[in-house]
Amino acid sequence: MTKKILVLPGDGIGKEIVAEAVKVINVLKADFGLDAEVVEGVIGGAAYDAEGHPYPEVTQQQARAADAILLGAVGGYEYDDLPRDLRPERGLLGIRADLELFSNLRPAILNAELADASSLKPEVVADLDIMIVRELTGGIYFGEPRGIRNLENGERQGYNTLVYKESEIDRIAHSAFQIAMKRDKRLCSVDKANVLEVMELWHEVVERVGKEYPEVELSHMYVDNAAMQLVKDPKQFDVMVTGNMFGDILSDAAAMLTGSIGMLPSASLDANGKGMYEPIHGSAPDIAGQGLANPLATIMSVGMMLRYSLDQSELAGKVDAAVEAVLKAGLRTQDIYVDGTSKVSTAEMGDAVVKALLAA
Ligand code: IPM
Ligand code: MG
Numbered sequence: 520m521t522k523k524i525l526v527l528p529g530d531g532i533g534k535e536i537v538a539e540a541v542k543v544i545n546v547l548k549a550d551f552g553l554d555a556e557v558v559e560g561v562i563g564g565a566a567y568d569a570e571g572h573p574y575p576e577v578t579q580q581q582a583r584a585a586d587a588i589l590l591g592a593v594g595g596y597e598y599d600d601l602p603r604d605l606r607p608e609r610g611l612l613g614i615r616a617d618l619e620l621f622s623n624l625r626p627a628i629l630n631a632e633l634a635d636a637s638s639l640k641p642e643v644v645a646d647l648d649i650m651i652v653r654e655l656t657g658g659i660y661f662g663e664p665r666g667i668r669n670l671e672n673g674e675r676q677g678y679n680t681l682v683y684k685e686s687e688i689d690r691i692a693h694s695a696f697q698i699a700m701k702r703d704k705r706l707c708s709v710d711k712a713n714v715l716e717v718m719e720l721w722h723e724v725v726e727r728v729g730k731e732y733p734e735v736e737l738s739h740m741y742v743d744n745a746a747m748q749l750v751k752d753p754k755q756f757d758v759m760v761t762g763n764m765f766g767d768i769l770s771d772a773a774a775m776l777t778g779s780i781g782m783l784p785s786a787s788l789d790a791n792g793k794g795m796y797e798p799i800h801g802s803a804p805d806i807a808g809q810g811l812a813n814p815l816a817t818i819m820s821v822g823m824m825l826r827y828s829l830d831q832s833e834l835a836g837k838v839d840a841a842v843e844a845v846l847k848a849g850l851r852t853q854d855i856y857v858d859g860t861s862k863v864s865t866a867e868m869g870d871a872v873v874k875a876l877l878a879a
Contacts, residue, residue, distance in 0.1 A: 520554070521554050521555060521556050522554065522555045522556070522586040522587065522828075522829055523555070523556050523558060523584060523585045523586050523587075524544065524555050524556065524557050524558070524585065524586065524587050524588070524589060524824070525558050525559075525560055525581050525582055525584075525585035525587070525588045525589070526541060526557055526558065526559045526560070526588075526589045527559075527560050527561065527562040527578070527588060527589070527590045527591065527614075528559070528565070528590075528591040529562050529563040529564070529565060529590060529591040529592050529593040529594075529607070529610075529802060530563045530564040530565055530591075530592065530593050530594055530595045530598075530607055530802045530804070530807075531592055531594065531595055531801070531802025531803055531804045531807040532591070532592060532802055532803045532804075532806060532807045532812035532865075533563075533590075533591025533592040533593065533802050534565075534591060534807075535807070535808070535810070535812050535814070535865045535866075536591055536592075536798065536812050536813070536814040536816075536817040536865065537589065537590075537591040537817060538866075538869070539814035539817065539818060539865060539866065539868065539869025539872070540589060540814060540817040540818050540820065540821050540869075541557065541589075542869050542870070542872075542873050543818050543821055543838065543841075543869070543872060543873060543876065544557060544589075544821060545557075546873050546876055546877065547825075547834055547838075547876075550876075550877065551834055551837070551876075553825075553829075553831065553834060555829070558581060558585070560577070560578045560581045560582075561575070561577075561578055562574060562578055562590065562593060562607075562610045562611070562614065563592075563593025563594065563607035563608075563610045563611065563802075564593060564594065564595045564597065564598045564607040566578060566610055567598065567601070567605055567607065567610075572605065572610075573593070573605060573606065573607050573608075573609050573610025573611075573613065574609070574610040574611075574613035574614050574617070578610075578614070579614075579617060582614055582617065582618060583617075583618070585793075586793065586828060586829070587793065587794055587795070587796065587824045587828035587829060588614075588618075588794070588795040588796065589795075589796050589797070589817070589820060589821065589824060590611075590614075590795055590796070590797040591797070591798075591802070591817065592797070592798065592800065592801050592802035592803070593607035593608060593610055593611050593801075593802055594606075594607045594608060594801055594802040594804070595607065595802060595804045595807075596804055607802075612660060612661070614795065615655050615656055615787060615795070616656050616661065618789055618793065618795065619656060619789045619790065620655055620656065620787035620788060620789050620793075620794065620795055621654060621655055621656040621657070621687070621690060621691060621694075621788075621789065621790075622652065622654075622655065622690075622691060622694040622787065622788045622789075623652070623653040623654070623655040623766065623785060623786070623787045623788075624650060624651075624652055624653075624698065624785060624786045624787075624788070624823070624827075625650070625651040625652075625653060625766070625770040625773070625783060625785045625799055626648075626649070626650045626651075626783070626784070626785075627647060627648075627649050627650075627651065627753075627770075627773035627774060627776055627777050627783060628647065628648050628649075628777065629644050629645065629646065629647035629648070629776065629777045629778070630777070630778075630782070630842075630843065630846055631645070631646070632843075632846040632847055633777065633778040633779075633782070633846065633855055634778075635778075635857050636778030636779060636855045636856075636857055637775070637776060637777065637778040638775065639750070639753075639776060643752070643753065643754075644753060644754075644776050644777070646754070647753055647754055647776055647777065648757075649753060649754075649756045649757065649758070649759065649773060650698055650702065650757070650758045650759070651758075651759045651760075651761070651766060651769060651770045651773055652691065652694060652695040652698060652758060652759065652760040652761070652766075653761060653762075653763065653765075653766025653767065653769075653770060654683075654687065654688075654691040654760075654761070654762050654763050654766065655763060655766075655787055656687075656763075657682070657683055657684075657687045657762070657763060658681055658682070658683060658762040658763035658764055659679050659680065659681040659682075659762075659763065659764050660763045660764065661763075662679060662680030662681055662682040663680060664678065664680055665678065665679045665680060666678065681715065681717050681762075681764075682717060683717050683720065683721060683762065685720065685724055688720065688721050688724040688725065689724055689728060690790070691760060692708075692724060692725045692728035692729075692760065693728055693731075694760075694788075695708075695758055695760035696728060696729065696731070696732040696735055698758055699732070699735045699757065699758040700732065700734065700735060702757055702758060703757040703758075704734055704735045704736060704757070705735065705736045705738075705756075705757035705758065706729075706735050706736070706737050706738070706757070706758045706759075706760060707737075707738045707739070707740055707745070707756055707757075707758070707759045707760070708721070708722065708725040708737065708738070708739050708740070708759075708760050708761070709739075709740050709741075709742050709745045709759055709760070709761035709765055709769065710722050710725075710739065710740075710741065710742065710761070710762075710765075711741055711742050711743075711765075712739070712741070713741055718762075721762065722739055725737070725739070725760065726739075742761070742765045742768075742769070745759070745761075745765075745769060746768070746769060746772060749769060749772050749773060749776070750772065750776075753773070753776050770783070770785075770799055771799070774799055774800070778855055779813060779854040779855045780799065780800040780816075780854075781798070781800055781812070781813030781815060781816055781852065781854045781855065782813065782815055782816055782819075782855065783798065783799045783800070783816050783819075784796065784797075784798060784799070784816050784817070784819035784820035784822065784823050785797055785798070785799045785820065785823070786820070786823040786824070786827050786828075788827060788828075792827060792828055793828060794823075794824065794827050794828045796820035796821065796823050796824040796828075797817070797820055798816030798817045798820055799816065800816060810864035810865045810866060811852065811853050811854075811864070811865065812852065812865045813852040813854050813855065813865070813868065814852075814865050814868050814869050814872075815842055815852075815868065815872075818838065818842060818869070818872055819838070819839065819842055821838055822835045822838040822839050822842075823835070825838065837876060837879060838872075838876070840875075840879060841872045841873075841875035841876040841879060842872060842875075844875040844878075844879070845868065845871040845872055845875050848871070848875075849861050850863050850867070850868060850871050851863065852864070852865065852868055
């Protein structure tokens with residue numbers, strides 16, 4: 520049956536990188552038998568401009584009808600003064616919540632070709648392969664009450680609420696254990712149970728769920744230590760599971776281990792495997808429109824889409840191999856450029872991946 524892929528380029532470099540990923544999808548359709556229909560929509564600032572809302576009704580309908588979604592990035596300086604509810608980021612949080620995409624998979628894999636691009640010593644990061652499982656629809660990002668209020672003394676106070684229900688912890692824990700089962704069977708749950716009650720519950724529920732996965736070696740780490748260990752000795756980790764905000768922070772750190780934030784794809788899945796796929800980096804308005812952005816994280820997000828939502832793991836392997844091939848050939852966008860390699864533009868990188876796919 521024809522699968523519906525909704526493409527949401529968003530803002531800034533989102534448009535450029537998604538265009539390259541769409542080239543890849545089109546080749547998979549034309550030459551590799553992928554049975555898919557691509558529909559384009561708006562989100563973030565682009566949606567605010569077109570429809571007056573960062574996650575408008577029309578996008579909501581497209582998103583609910585899609586089998587999988589490919590998203591670029593949202594955000595731009597021109598939207599910074601909008602009321603909070605209309606800002607581009609709210610579009611992203613809105614679609615995650617609307618589709619209940621609670622399980623966010625952020626793999627950090629160091630491509631051997633890029634060991635020199637990492638700011639860490641090559642031996643610390645060589646062959647790195649970790650998976651961060653981030654809870655994506657709860658925690659402090661969504662907790663109520665939230666706001667900025669006036670105190671009696673005339674001072675203002677900002678407040679947010681970090682809440683997790685047992686059921687929310689339970690389902691993300693299952694998600695993480697299931698992923699660990701398919702990998703090296705080691706799971707590290709990251710919390711702050713020494714200070715926060717909500718994390719005490721997190722710890723307890725993850726421990727309980729762990730009883731159902733006796734083959735997985737479960738450990739727990741406080742988030743401050745986890746941040747340190749990630750930079751000190753990242754290869755000690757296989758799968759990490761954590762809440763929304765800790766996962767946001769740790770996954771940016773993990774990204775840099777791989778040399779560039781432009782290299783990390785992600786999948787955000789609901790309970791049935793429907794998913795949204797996006798690079799973990801932002802819209803980078805400072806380099807937008809100049810052909811400087813690295814499209815590989817978005818192209819690898821297509822790989823994850825093929826694997827997790829479209830049941831096409833063979834094609835996913837081909838996409839990953841094509842990315843590998845262009846890196847091996849020495850092609851680099853500016854973020855991963857080192858002496859002795861060839862600097863290419865966003866579009867040249869996309870074209871090279873397409874060529875490698877067809878040559879394989
Ligand atoms: C991410 C981003 C988003 C987040 C922003 C843009 C809302 O940083 O996907 O990591 O904080 O989740
Ligand atoms: Mg982030």
